[in-house]
Structure formats: structure tokens, C-alpha cells
Amino acid sequence: MSVEIWTILLVIISFLIYTYIGWRSRVQDSKGFFVAQQGVPAIANGAATAADWMSAASFISMAGLISFLGYDGSIYLMGWTGGYVLLALLLAPYLRKFGKYTVPDFVGDRYYSNIARLVAVVAAIFVSLTYVAGQMRGVGIVFSRFLQVPVEVGVIIGMVIVGFFAVLGGMKGITWTQVAQYFILIIAYIIPAVAIAWILTGNPIPQVAFTFSDIVQKLNAVQVDLGFQEYTQPFANKSMLDILFITIALMVGTAGLPHVIVRFYTVPNVRAARYSAGWALLFIALLYTTAPAMAAFARYNLIDSLHNHTLEEVRQLDWVKKWENTGLLTLEDKNGDELIELTPDKETNEITIDRDIIVLSTPEVAKLAPGVIALVAAGGLAAALSTASGLLLVISSSVAHDIYYRMINPHASESTRVMVGRVMVGLAIAIAGYFGINPPGFVAQVVAFAFGLAAASFFPVIILGIFDKRTNREGAICGMVVGLIFTSIYIIGIKFYAMTPWFFGVSAEGIGTVGMFLNFVVTLIVSRLTSPPPLEVQEMVKMLRTPGS
Amino acid sequence: MNQNKRRAYWRANTNLIVNLLIVWGAVSLLLGIFLVIPLNSISLGNLPLGFWIAQQGSIFVFVALIFIYAIQMDKIDRKYK
Numbered sequence: 001m002s003v004e005i006w007t008i009l010l011v012i013i014s015f016l017i018y019t020y021i022g023w024r025s026r027v028q029d030s031k032g033f034f035v036a037q038q039g040v041p042a043i044a045n046g047a048a049t050a051a052d053w054m055s056a057a058s059f060i061s062m063a064g065l066i067s068f069l070g071y072d073g074s075i076y077l078m079g080w081t082g083g084y085v086l087l088a089l090l091l092a093p094y095l096r097k098f099g100k101y102t103v104p105d106f107v108g109d110r111y112y113s114n115i116a117r118l119v120a121v122v123a124a125i126f127v128s129l130t131y132v133a134g135q136m137r138g139v140g141i142v143f144s145r146f147l148q149v150p151v152e153v154g155v156i157i158g159m160v161i162v163g164f165f166a167v168l169g170g171m172k173g174i175t176w177t178q179v180a181q182y183f184i185l186i187i188a189y190i191i192p193a194v195a196i197a198w199i200l201t202g203n204p205i206p207q208v209a210f211t212f213s214d215i216v217q218k219l220n221a222v223q224v225d226l227g228f229q230e231y232t233q234p235f236a237n238k239s240m241l242d243i244l245f246i247t248i249a250l251m252v253g254t255a256g257l258p259h260v261i262v263r264f265y266t267v268p269n270v271r272a273a274r275y276s277a278g279w280a281l282l283f284i285a286l287l288y289t290t291a292p293a294m295a296a297f298a299r300y301n302l303i304d305s306l307h308n309h310t311l312e313e314v315r316q317l318d319w320v321k322k323w324e325n326t327g328l329l330t331l332e333d334k335n336g337d338e339l340i341e342l343t344p345d346k347e348t349n350e351i352t353i354d355r356d357i358i359v360l361s362t363p364e365v366a367k368l369a370p371g372v373i374a375l376v377a378a379g380g381l382a383a384a385l386s387t388a389s390g391l392l393l394v395i396s397s398s399v400a401h402d403i404y405y406r407m408i409n410p411h412a413s414e415s416t417r418v419m420v421g422r423v424m425v426g427l428a429i430a431i432a433g434y435f436g437i438n439p440p441g442f443v444a445q446v447v448a449f450a451f452g453l454a455a456a457s458f459f460p461v462i463i464l465g466i467f468d469k470r471t472n473r474e475g476a477i478c479g480m481v482v483g484l485i486f487t488s489i490y491i492i493g494i495k496f497y498a499m500t501p502w503f504f505g506v507s508a509e510g511i512g513t514v515g516m517f518l519n520f521v522v523t524l525i526v527s528r529l530t531s532p533p534p535l536e537v538q539e540m541v542k543m544l545r546t547p548g549s
Numbered sequence: 550m551n552q553n554k555r556r557a558y559w560r561a562n563t564n565l566i567v568n569l570l571i572v573w574g575a576v577s578l579l580l581g582i583f584l585v586i587p588l589n590s591i592s593l594g595n596l597p598l599g600f601w602i603a604q605q606g607s608i609f610v611f612v613a614l615i616f617i618y619a620i621q622m623d624k625i626d627r628k629y630k
Contacts, residue, residue: 211593232596
């Protein structure tokens, strides 16, 4: 069977599984729709959180990014995992104990203010919308590359599938499909990684092969020969300070992303929230410790099979022909010496590789069966759809629960609330799909926003809401506003107005760290200068701090 | 639960959190970034140690820290029940 037939088959089978789970998990009540009846076991929530968190970017692009950045790629590895320690120790158990439905719920109740609630709602919607547009685009790209379907058709198919289980099952439907999606995406990631580790080093475990084989040493030597820095050389692309700030911003941003936080509202009790954070990171670590191994192997293998060979020679490789056709790999013998060469200089470099190729081409490079290549397509779709569905639910609950039920119509009946929730999911899917088909030029640039804004807005006010009884409404609102404004101006200035990164050269991706510190400082100072929170709020904080659920 | 017991429980919890976060910051930010160059003169297997911590070791430590917290909190929960 050809790769195309395999791909169609596997994609259809995986979609049927999601649809079946969605149908089995349909719900009628608001507790089921927004927090899966708080009945998700810790380990299942761990798998769902892992799928929720690992997006199309983690699955398709991250290994490629690392393979071009070498050591400096560690910002993604540490940044996108280290946040779970903060989440597990500082946020998840208390938010579960608080026991309502959303992040703005906590902010609004703890700071006894609908203004604080509204600021949180706006930040949650903004962060989730920028993020979800990229996921729908990812769905379209996987379809177009593996099945030669136009991107638009791919996006619409993805919208219909997500729409089905998210509208019917809400959080419950999303949770159980995410569990299934985790297994598909991790198997799809691990098999090619094991195969390439085995072929290059004779050791099938990527993490072990990465550490104990001589591939990275050989890669270092080759890089130096070609005029690049060593692969393991720190700070080749960014300064130490910048790496430090970006890593912290990604960690704190991860802990502050609403679609990750709400997953911990769905478990039965506080204890389960603690353990499920551990399971989540364990499941994530499977992919995140494999990615750097794959990055180094793939880079070594690409240089080895392309550099200093003749064009005719490399074009005999099937995968070279295929990826040249997509335009993601370009080979050009600029100096006419019949050999193609990789160099750090744009003028003389004859091999251009798109970072997405690293993961997508590995199965072909390793000459795996067509079934495995198809599995990678299904895995990429699982990663994109699972993240998209989690984000869509945050957008829906922000409007249906936080704005409609908590602020406009507190007497709304159960059925009305669920109905509004379903309609909002549908609307959010339509908007996400529109952005997926017509990606605004700024999408790539606003990814930094999602993390920076989550770090500068939610993280400090939630932490202080739990750990500092004295923090009050005035402090929290001022802190969030200052954090948001500072971070937005810096990012917009750099990305759109060519502003120089005046804060010690810290790039837009890392400025959320500064925004977070500003938020902490402003919140603490303003809280001390104004009156303490009312007694019932102080009682609530006391309740959050006592054992038991 | 009385006032004193509640305070003691909270103190036990925050002490545990602080200790684990010190390890968290030391491994990732201190060893993985700040001291990566001196650490790279040592090797682990065939990788420079600092590079290995940044791309592998720190992630293993993060997973361990969360499970240590959950298990220790079970003990503290039982003690102050």
C-alpha cells in the first residue's frame, strides 16, 4: 500500500475513534460541560494535559528548531517543562480546592471585583485565540503535505471533527479524546526516533543513544569544519541573559496559560491535582527528552547525506526528491563545482532546510514502512486537534460562564448555561477556522504574546491570591494592568516598530519575565497602601490553605 | 482544625515548596544556563555535562520534584488530618 492510502486510512480510523469517544462522553449539565463533572482520574488527566499542552508546534517544529539552535534550543526544553513544577507546587492544588470552573472565576472571586474578572476574561480570550489560530493552520498543513488536500479543506475537516466532540461533550468529551490523542501522538513520535537512533548508533533508546554514542561529538566536529559553532556551544545565537529571561518567561507563561490550568479543575480532589501534574509532566517528558536526541541525529544525518555530494547523487534519494518538490528543501549549486555545500554564509550556502522537515522526514530518511510515515501524519493531527479543543473550551467558558453567567445573568438555568456554552464553542471554532484559512500576517509574531501575557497577567495574581492574604482588589488590578501594558508595548515595539530591545538586550520572547516582576511589585505595594480584603475573602484564602478537599 | 494546627500545616507545606523550588531553580537556571560553560568541561557519557543538564537532566529532575511534592504532601496531610 502506498503512503497516501495508509495516511487516509490512519487519519480516518483516528477520527472515528475521536468521534466515538465524543458521542460516548456527551453531557447535559454545566458541571459536565465545563469541568468534566470533576471526575477525571489523576493519570487520565495527566495524559489529557500532556496532549492539551503539546501542540502542532511541539510535535512538528520543536525538534527542528533545536536542531538549528543547538544548545540555545534548551530555552524550549526547559521553558516548556519547568513551568509544570510551578503549576504543581504553587497553583494546581489550590485552584482545585477553590473548585469552580475557570481562571477568571478565581480572579473575580478572590479579588471580589467584576473589573478584575473582566481583565482576566479578556486576557484569557486573547491568549487562547492567538494560540488556536496556529493550531488550525497546523491541521491544514498536515493535510496538505501528506494528502495533497488544499489547506482550506484540511482546516474545515479539522473544524468539523473538533466541533463534534467539543459541542456535544464539552470538557468531558475533550478530556477523553485528548487521552486517546496523547497515545496516538506519542507513539507516532517515538517510533521514528527509535528507528533513527538504532540506524545511526545501534542503540534503540534515543535518550541513551544521545548521551552515550559519539554522534554529538562527530556533529560538533563537522559543524566546526563547515564554519559553524559547535552544536553544544552555549550562547551561539543569544546572550546568556536573554536565554535566562526567555526560559523564565516560558516557564511562568506555561504555568499561567488558562487552558492548562483548567485541566486541574477536572480531577476529583486536591491530592489528584498534585499527582496529575506529575503524570502530565512525565508524559510530556517522554516527547521532550526525545526531541533533542532526534534534533542532533537528524542534523548529523542531513549534513552527512547532503553536504559534499553531487546533485545527481542526492537526488537519487526518494525523500530528497519529495521534500524538494514541497519547497521545504532547496538545493542549488551556486559555485558550479558540481558539489552541494552547507555553509553558515547565506551567499555561498547551497542547502536550505525548513525546520519542519526534521520531524516530518525522519521516517523516510530512516527508510521506515509507509505505515509509520502515515502514523506521523495522524500524530501531527492529534497534537494540533487536542490543543485546539482545549483552547476552544477556554474561549467558550470565558464567554458562557464568566461573562454570561457570572456577570450578565446569574439566574440562568442549567440548560441555558450549557446551551450558551455549546453555541460559544461553535462560534470559537468558526473564528479559529477563519484564522486558520486566512492566517493574519501577525500570527507567527504573536506567539510570544501568549506566553508573555500569561506570565505578566495571571501568574502573579493567582500566586499572591493564595500565598499573600493581604493582596487586595486594588493591588491585583493595578498589577495586572501594569504587567500587561508594559509587556504589550515592549513586544509590539520590537515586532512591529523595529524598536531596539532596550532592556539589556532582552528579546520580545523574554520580556514577560520583567512584566511578571513588575506585576508582583506593583500588586504588593498597592495592596499595602490600600485597605485589606473583606473578611469573607480572608476566610476563603484560609479555606484554600487547609488540608482535605 | 484549630488555628495552631492550621498554621503548622501551612508552614510545613510552604517549607517543602521553598526547598523544592530551590532545587528547581538551581538545576535549570543555575546549572543549565548560568554555569553551563564551566560545567561543559566535564563530560557525561559523550556529552558535555552542562549541555546534558539543559537538554535532558533538568527535565528528569522536574518530573521527580513534582512526584516528591505529591508524596510528601500525602504524609503532611495524614499528619495534620
